[in-house]
Amino acid sequence: MTVELESLSVDVWRGSADGRFQTFRVPRREHQTILDVVTEIQRDQDATLSYRFACRVGMCGSCAMVVNGRPRWTCRTRVSEAVEGDKLTLEPLRNMTVVKDLAVDMAAFFDKWRDARGYFEPGEASADFAVVPPASRERRAADAGIECIGCGICQSACDVVTWNKDYLGPAPLNRAWTLVNDVRDAGNDARIEAVSGSAGCHACHSHMNCTEFCPRGISPTYSIAGLKRAMISRALGRKA
Amino acid sequence: MMRASHKQPGFVAALLHRLAGIALAIFLPLHFWALSGALNGADFLDRFLKVTQHPLVKFAEGGIVVALALHMALGLRVLAIEFLPVRERTRVAISICLAVAFAVGLAFLLNVV
Amino acid sequence: MLLTHFLSATRAITPVFDGLSGRGSGCGELQCWRAMTAILFIAQRVSAAVLAFFVTVHLATILYATRGGLTAGEVLARTRDNHWFFAFYVLFVLAVSTHAPIGLRNVIREWTPWQGRSLDIALAIFALILLSTGFRAAAAVYLPPEALLQ
Secondary structure, eight states: OOOEEEEEEEEEEEESSSEEEEEEEEEEETTOBHHHHHHHIIIIIOTTOOOOOSSSSSSSOTTEEEETTEEEEGGGOBHHHHOBTTEEEEEOOTTSEEEETTEEEOHHHHHHHHHTTOSOOOOSOOSSOOOOOTTSHHHHHHHTTTTOOOOOHHHHHOHHHHHOTTOOOHHHHHHHHHHHTOTTOSOHHHHHHHTTSTTSGGGOOOOOHHHHHOTTOOOHHHHHHHHHHHHHHHHHHHHO | OOOGGGGSHHHHHHHHHHHHHHHHHHHHHHHHHHHHGGGGOHHHHHHHHHHTTSHHHHHHHHHHHHHHHHHHHHHHHHHHHHHOSSOOOHHHHHHHHHHHHHHHHHHHHHHHO | OHHHHHHHHHHHHOOOOSSTTSSOSSOOHHHHHHHHHHHHHHHHHHHHHHHHHHHHHHHHHHHHHTTTOOOHHHHHHHHTTOHHHHHHHHHHHHHHHHHHHHHHHHHHHHHSSOOHHHHHHHHHHHHHHHHHHHHHHHHHHHSOGGGOOO
């Protein structure tokens, strides 16, 4: 049995890049999440509202959007922690093309992932298993960033992504760093090259919005710092 | 509504660092030009320094001193993030940088006012 | 470290590279560009570390010197004929002429529509202006009164 406490005033972005906010009133219920609110609007009030979700338990990252100015997972955000008075404002993720309402096109995001070489390169097949001690420096560095699920929250939060359209961004660079630390990977020369351009790691100015908003507690800022050091070692290695 | 990302201490620090840097880049050629005036003798410099007695000028100088100290402190923080193995406590680190910069500015103003 | 700094200072002014990207002379356009941006990044960090020392000394000098007001006589009495101060200011000018234009480059590229080669050239000119006015200022406070040019 849910107890109806009061109602919420929810401003939802409608349309694409040109659009407007549409206000809905939704009953406030105990333990409600933002995903519950959006779903209730779409099912009971306006079937034309477009939004994404899948697992609803904080594993897939599909439900990411901007809630009262902060990029968050709606399935893991209680109304009680996000609401300001009785007001909620829901917008699509920033720095990505809005397809419709709260759904964005993530193709460009994953293109940057590819451009940063955020994929494993196996190299020569080996007869034996690779031995990777979990406590080794490289493995610990990789593990610090490995839990990324590609939800796009950091990319949405990053001001440099807004200011520099070519900037690869926190998520692709974080993944590149985990691979730089993967001792089995054979593609690191090309990868460090890929993250060294003007759109690469040194465009990061350590604002740390990515670190602040990552729901998995990853710090892309420190991963990118690692890439900066790797880039410097490589450049100096070549000079000497 | 100001975006949440702009209220975070890391962003505020980066913005202050950048604005201080711009102020310094504008100030620097003027500073060099003023000092080159010494080529015209100590009294050019004395006359120039007299102009700078005006309270508004002193306040602006104080601002530049704060800008320099702030730009350096926040810049050292960036170098620490990029090269040191320690993870910072962001709010603490930034507060320390701001405190040191304002202390230096205050010391300067107390001297010249 | 000073050599790297010098190399980076000259590299920041010249957009054309050879061999620095490890590809011998005549590298492809994109590789040259990447090599330059990597060099600029390194030059910025190196000059920042160097400036940490110079700025600390400069701020300490300012706080010390301004006790009880400041006159030209006091400034010049300290710096005239003083080799240490002269060397200090010359190196300070070199470091800042590397650091400031590269910093401005990032700001202008991110906050204004100005990008590309014309910006790099304008900033190289700014670097030269800082170098020349800076050296002139250092000379102005070092040279003895007899050597005044006017």
